[in-house]
Amino acid sequence: MADVLQQVVSGIASGGVYALLALAIVLIYRSTGVVNFAQGEMAMFSTFICWELLDRGLPYWVAFFLTLAISFVGGVLIERLLIQTVSRSQAITVVTVTIGLLILLNGAAAWIWKGEQRTLESPFPSDTFDVGGVVIAAQDLGIIAVSLALVLVLWAFFQRTRVGLALRAAALNPESSRLHGVRVSRMLALGWGLAAVLGAVAGILVAPTQGSFDQNLMLPVLIFAFAAAVLGGLDSPLGAVVGGVVLGVVLNLVGAYVDFFADLRLPAALFLILGILLLRPNGLFGRSVVKRV
Amino acid sequence: MTAFRYALRALGFALFVAIVVFLPFRLSDFRASEFALIGIYFIAILGLNVLTGYTGVISLGHGAFMALGAYTTAILVTDHGMRDIWTIPLAGLLAAAAGAAFGLPALRLSGPYLALATFGVAVATPIVIKKFDGLTGGSGGINLFEADGITGLPEFLVTLPGGKVLSFNDWLYYLTWTIALVLFAVAWAIHHSRFGRSLRAIRDNEIAASASGVWLASHKTLAFSISAFYAGVAGSLLAISAFSVQPGAFPVERSIALLVGLAVGGLGSLAPLAAGAAFLVFLPQWAQDISKAPGVPAVIYGAVLIVLMIVLPMGVGGLLRRITGPLTSRLYPRS
Amino acid sequence: MPLLELEDVDARYGAVQALHGISLDVDERQVVSVLGANGAGKTTTLRAISGTVRRSGGLRFDGKALPRSPEAVARLGIAHVPEGRGTFAELSVDENLRLGAYVRRDRSGYASDYEALLKHFPWLAERRDQQAGTLSGGEQQMLALARAFMARPRLILVDEPSLGLAPLIVKQLFDVLRAWIDEHGMSALVVEQNANVALEHSERGYVLEVGRVAVEGTADELRGNESVRKSYLGY
Numbered sequence: 134m135a136d137v138l139q140q141v142v143s144g145i146a147s148g149g150v151y152a153l154l155a156l157a158i159v160l161i162y163r164s165t166g167v168v169n170f171a172q173g174e175m176a177m178f179s180t181f182i183c184w185e186l187l188d189r190g191l192p193y194w195v196a197f198f199l200t201l202a203i204s205f206v207g208g209v210l211i212e213r214l215l216i217q218t219v220s221r222s223q224a225i226t227v228v229t230v231t232i233g234l235l236i237l238l239n240g241a242a243a244w245i246w247k248g249e250q251r252t253l254e255s256p257f258p259s260d261t262f263d264v265g266g267v268v269i270a271a272q273d274l275g276i277i278a279v280s281l282a283l284v285l286v287l288w289a290f291f292q293r294t295r296v297g298l299a300l301r302a303a304a305l306n307p308e309s310s311r312l313h314g315v316r317v318s319r320m321l322a323l324g325w326g327l328a329a330v331l332g333a334v335a336g337i338l339v340a341p342t343q344g345s346f347d348q349n350l351m352l353p354v355l356i357f358a359f360a361a362a363v364l365g366g367l368d369s370p371l372g373a374v375v376g377g378v379v380l381g382v383v384l385n386l387v388g389a390y391v392d393f394f395a396d397l398r399l400p401a402a403l404f405l406i407l408g409i410l411l412l413r414p415n416g417l418f419g420r421s422v423v424k425r426v
Numbered sequence: 427m428t429a430f431r432y433a434l435r436a437l438g439f440a441l442f443v444a445i446v447v448f449l450p451f452r453l454s455d456f457r458a459s460e461f462a463l464i465g466i467y468f469i470a471i472l473g474l475n476v477l478t479g480y481t482g483v484i485s486l487g488h489g490a491f492m493a494l495g496a497y498t499t500a501i502l503v504t505d506h507g508m509r510d511i512w513t514i515p516l517a518g519l520l521a522a523a524a525g526a527a528f529g530l531p532a533l534r535l536s537g538p539y540l541a542l543a544t545f546g547v548a549v550a551t552p553i554v555i556k557k558f559d560g561l562t563g564g565s566g567g568i569n570l571f572e573a574d575g576i577t578g579l580p581e582f583l584v585t586l587p588g589g590k591v592l593s594f595n596d597w598l599y600y601l602t603w604t605i606a607l608v609l610f611a612v613a614w615a616i617h618h619s620r621f622g623r624s625l626r627a628i629r630d631n632e633i634a635a636s637a638s639g640v641w642l643a644s645h646k647t648l649a650f651s652i653s654a655f656y657a658g659v660a661g662s663l664l665a666i667s668a669f670s671v672q673p674g675a676f677p678v679e680r681s682i683a684l685l686v687g688l689a690v691g692g693l694g695s696l697a698p699l700a701a702g703a704a705f706l707v708f709l710p711q712w713a714q715d716i717s718k719a720p721g722v723p724a725v726i727y728g729a730v731l732i733v734l735m736i737v738l739p740m741g742v743g744g745l746l747r748r749i750t751g752p753l754t755s756r757l758y759p760r761s
Numbered sequence: 762m763p764l765l766e767l768e769d770v771d772a773r774y775g776a777v778q779a780l781h782g783i784s785l786d787v788d789e790r791q792v793v794s795v796l797g798a799n800g801a802g803k804t805t806t807l808r809a810i811s812g813t814v815r816r817s818g819g820l821r822f823d824g825k826a827l828p829r830s831p832e833a834v835a836r837l838g839i840a841h842v843p844e845g846r847g848t849f850a851e852l853s854v855d856e857n858l859r860l861g862a863y864v865r866r867d868r869s870g871y872a873s874d875y876e877a878l879l880k881h882f883p884w885l886a887e888r889r890d891q892q893a894g895t896l897s898g899g900e901q902q903m904l905a906l907a908r909a910f911m912a913r914p915r916l917i918l919v920d921e922p923s924l925g926l927a928p929l930i931v932k933q934l935f936d937v938l939r940a941w942i943d944e945h946g947m948s949a950l951v952v953e954q955n956a957n958v959a960l961e962h963s964e965r966g967y968v969l970e971v972g973r974v975a976v977e978g979t980a981d982e983l984r985g986n987e988s989v990r991k992s993y994l995g996y
Contacts, residue, residue, distance in 0.1 A: 244722050
């Protein structure tokens with residue numbers, strides 16, 4: 134039993150990372166209607182930037198927040214320069230642009246940092262706590278805490294601030310929003326900036342857990358994040374968080390206890406999600422859009 | 427369509443065929459194998475176009491059908507001693523069946539959900555292949571070198587009129603492009619058929635199409651199945667040309683590449699899709715020629731792809747349509 | 762000087778020209794109606810003002826040229842209640858109202874305006890947290906009007922407020938509009954198919970035909986005009 138709880142806790146921690154990236158994907162999908170295949174690579178690039186800042190001697194939290202700021206700007210620039218330009222094109226064109234961005238960022242990271250393995254320090258101590266027989270790593274608790282804090286801050290932003298409301302409105306009904314003075318294109322750029330920040334945090338949290346990382350850090354995480362976003366519903370931020378955590382826990386438990394599925398974790402998870410989609414084609418919390426002709 | 431336009435298109439097609447037939451005479455052996463690969467991608471992209479270009483469904487998973495086709499051929503040739511060319515239609519049919527089986531439930535999902543579901547299939551493919559190693563030979567894959575059923579080997583060297591000695595790569599080239607041209611003609615026929623029109627109606631306005639009596643589920647599934655057939659054939663040819671199959675040959679990148687090739691070629695076009703296939707084969711090489719430093723070829727590839735999509739959002743086909751539009755008032759309907 | 766002045770305005774949807782040289786004006790504290798058949802260009806006129814359609818010609822608000830983007834027009838103090846109401850269906854009633862107040866600089870004024878609003882739409886208080894999409898057609902129209910009021914605009918553009926609503930509700934709507942104008946010094950340009958109701962509550966009106974102004978005058982003049990009566994008033 135203690136064993137199971139351990140797996141659950143570390144599953145929640147890895148799920149937290151998936152949730153953050155899934156939240157980024159959902160944020161962008163909701164506001165701009167784009168599935169951003171480059172989300173993971175943007176996060177990876179931010180992680181490298183953090184590494185670079187730390188390597189140059191900046192204290193951890195300075196590097197952390199500076200990276201977030203840089204990532205925000207990066208997200209805004211990508212939206213303004215690339216996405217806006219193709220926003221009127223057909224879906225396949227926009228998807229291909231994000232794919233091109235994925236390839237470009239991966240290559241750029243390999244080029245700049247020479248494709249070598251790097252290590253990112255963790256801000257959390259490596260202690261473990263014994264809580265009634267269950268061994269919990271401080272690392273996992275830290276990841277859960279940061280993820281939770283970020284989700285709450287974001288929630289407060291969207292639900293309680295004027296700009297957050299404007300962003301939501303711009304995503305739901307851009308035409309009407311304009312009539313109310315909302316600068317919709319700025320809101321979209323803001324959405325991409327915030328998503329980039331979410332991704333950056335996800336990357337910075339996950340990198341230390343891998344031991345060392347290179348430009349391929351986020352590719353598996355991206356896949357799990359997509360799975361989580363689809364599971365929860367592509368237009369549901371709550372779904373992204375729930376989906377991420379559930380996925381993290383389920384993957385951990387399956388990987389630990391079901392032998393046959395040990396190396397089939399990923400396909401098993403995907404199969405499960407496909408099954409759920411058959412029952413709920415818009416994910417657990419997604420809305421089905423009523424189309425008017 | 428007027429007789430004039432028919433004549434124009436027949437002429438264009440004849441020109442295309444002529445180029446295909448005589449190209450190996452001008453190419454080195456290595457280039458012939460490259461062009462064979464272009465032919466393989468051309469087939470797969472033609473198929474993907476039937477799905478995406480006509481119904482609007484975006485699939486990021488057709489590499490899985492290529493894998494299915496490839497492994498079908500590999501297993502039939504090595505374990506059952508079949509001749510390689512007869513396995514090609516079988517690979518296609520098996521892939522088509524898989525496409526129908528997947529499509530029927532999956533097509534209930536809407537755009538991005540379906541795209542991500544297919545993406546999941548593409549991701550899972552190499553893993554699943556490795557897991558069922560009894561059948562697939564696991565990570566090592568299957569080797570076709572020693573098999574009896576391989577046509578076109580040096581034993582069968584043929585000398586064509588004109589003095590050209592047919593090497594294996596030339597054989598591959600002609601095999602691939604003959605099939606490609608046949609399937610191209612089929613795609614063209616589909617485009618002009620009632621079925622094709624119904625598909626385009628679905629793409630343009632699903633609800634209206636449904637209200638006019640187009641049975642959505644069967645049409646979309648059939649389109650999915652046809653696209654899977656093409657991918658299966660392409661995969662089969664891939665196995666034959668590479669003499670082997672392994673899970674590593676079908677990573678997610680392969681599926682994504684097909685979509686990229688379609689976007690570059692131009693959604694809804696036919697012949698220009700060959701340009702998309704050429705892009706897939708030549709651009710990575712060209713990028714490598716510029717610099718082999720780690721990551722730089724990818725940066726070049728990604729940058730070119732992005733710029734291409736910004737400048738030509740409708741692909742090469744779109745560009746051709748814009749240029750020839752005033753001349754021939756639309757050879758292909760606007761997507 | 763009129764609050765809003767349109768001089769020889771053209772507007773087009775792509776290749777189709779919808780307005781041909783429209784000229785009209787609205788003074789302070791005035792309700793002006795725009796009447797006409799379907800397709801006459803009434804909605805397009807409002808869109809031309811709010812910047813949601815491409816237009817050319819002289820458009821002046823308070824003597825200064827109108828900006829091109831809808832956001833900028835809204836910030837000048839022009840509120841457009843569009844055809845279809847523009848309800849943010851997934852947001853709550855309260856959030857819809859807050860969105861209406863988005864352009865305001867005085868956050869404190871929001872509370873007192875909200876109180877004033879409740880006098881006219883008392884039901885808003887109970888439905889604060891209800892999803893706006895679940896409101897009835899009439900309620901959504903009133904919400905749309907309320908959203909516009911919350912912006913404290915100097916000019917409100919209302920597109921077919923009576924569409925699909927029962928006569929009693931329509932009367933309520935126009936009464937509220939008139940009351941708010943009298944209380945807060947606003948002007949209104951109202952597009953209406955129901956010419957009777959519109960003229961009853963306006964000082965002046967314009968009748969559009971095929972993208973041009975066919976007749977203009979005070980409400981009384983229009984009611985007295987025989988062809989207007991026959992074509993649009995039904996008697």
